[in-house]
Amino acid sequence: GNSVTQMEGPVTLSEEAFLTINCTYTATGYPSLFWYVQYPGEGLQLLLKATKADDKGSNKGFEATYRKETTSFHLEKGSVQVSDSAVYFCALSDRDNQGGKLIFGQGTELSVKP
Amino acid sequence: DGGITQSPKYLFRKEGQNVTLSCEQNLNHDAMYWYRQDPGQGLRLIYYSQIVNDFQKGDIAEGYSVSREKKESFPLTVTSAQKNPTAFYLCASSIAYSLNTEAFFGQGTRLTVV
Numbered sequence: 265g266n267s268v269t270q271m272e273g274p275v276t277l278s279e280e281a282f283l284t285i286n287c288t289y290t291a292t293g294y295p296s297l298f299w300y301v302q303y304p305g306e307g308l309q310l311l312l313k314a315t316k317a318d319d320k321g322s323n324k325g326f327e328a329t330y331r332k333e334t335t336s337f338h339l340e341k342g343s344v345q346v347s348d349s350a351v352y353f354c355a356l357s358d359r360d361n362q363g364g365k366l367i368f369g370q371g372t373e374l375s376v377k378p
Numbered sequence: 379d380g381g382i383t384q385s386p387k388y389l390f391r392k393e394g395q396n397v398t399l400s401c402e403q404n405l406n407h408d409a410m411y412w413y414r415q416d417p418g419q420g421l422r423l424i425y426y427s428q429i430v431n432d433f434q435k436g437d438i439a440e441g442y443s444v445s446r447e448k449k450e451s452f453p454l455t456v457t458s459a460q461k462n463p464t465a466f467y468l469c470a471s472s473i474a475y476s477l478n479t480e481a482f483f484g485q486g487t488r489l490t491v492v
Contacts, residue, residue: 296478307384307468307483308421315478353420357478365411365436366470366481370420 266291270354270369277344277376285339285372287328287354295356297321297330297337298366302351311339311352344376380405384469384484390492391456391463399454399487401469408474410452411481414438415466424467427452428474456489464491 271286289295296315300308312321317332326341337354354369382403391397403410409428413421423436427446441460446452452471456463466488470481 298480300483305486307382307485308470309483310480313478313480365409365423365426366421368413368421370418 266295266356266358266367268354268356268367268369270352270372273351273371273373275372275374277374279346279376279378280343281376283339283341283344283348283374285352285354285374287337287339287369289335289337289354289356291335291356291358294332295358297328298355298357299326299328299337299339300353300355300368302353302371304350308353344374346376346378349374349376382469382471382482382484384467384487386487387485389487389489391489393491394458396455396457397489399456399467399469399489401452401454401484402450403452403469403471403482403484404450405471405482406449407471407482408449409472410446411470411472412436412442412444412452412454413468413470415468415486421468424454463489465489 267290298313299311301311302308312323314321314330320329328337328339351371351373353371355366385400411426412424422438425444427433443455468486469484472481473479
């Protein structure tokens with residue numbers, strides 16, 4: 265079945281460091297891919313998305329490119345801030361199942377120190 | 379403002395009791411979802427509904443029940459049959475039958491069995 269695998273956390277960085285959170289997926293067909301962010305005690309917010317191969321999603325300095333050849337959707341940011349500390353979830357929309365329900369990775373906790 | 383409202387934010391349940399978590403949305407979305415979040419396990423789908431008066435089991439439906447009598451509302455009941463109900467519960471909604479659209483999440487309900 266379809267699945268999403270993320271790099272394990274927690275990831276601890278200093279402010280202004282470069283961030284990469286790896287995400288790979290297994291899916292039949294061509295899913296849409298998403299990154300969500302969860303701040304402590306809150307629900308999930310969409311960070312960015314990509315709907316077809318080679319698409320690049322971007323928002324708030326974060327970027328991710330849909331790589332079909334490597335089945336990956338790695339999240340990157342050139343210079344992280346303390347306010348980026350959160351849990352990040354990679355997800356795919358299951359094209360085999362109408363309704364667009366999401367399959368999530370296990371989440372990666374990011375902690376940015378001043 | 380449009381969005382999803384979950385209540386209560388915190389809920390305590392005695393063993394053997396049923397409890398109902400509320401989820402209301404004013405986004406005019408057809409599809410609604412319930413996810414369970416446990417530390418280190420990402421989000422797992424409990425139930426989802428694509429139209430009023432219809433719903434389907436997700437990956438971990440045992441011990442839970444739902445209803446969808448109104449488009450705006452999708453309450454989740456955690457029954458006494460759920461062996462390990464302590465978790466963070468997230469409700470979401472999206473446009474049905476649209477594989478590229480994102481899901482919008484509520485702020486979550488943290489359920490604790492005492």
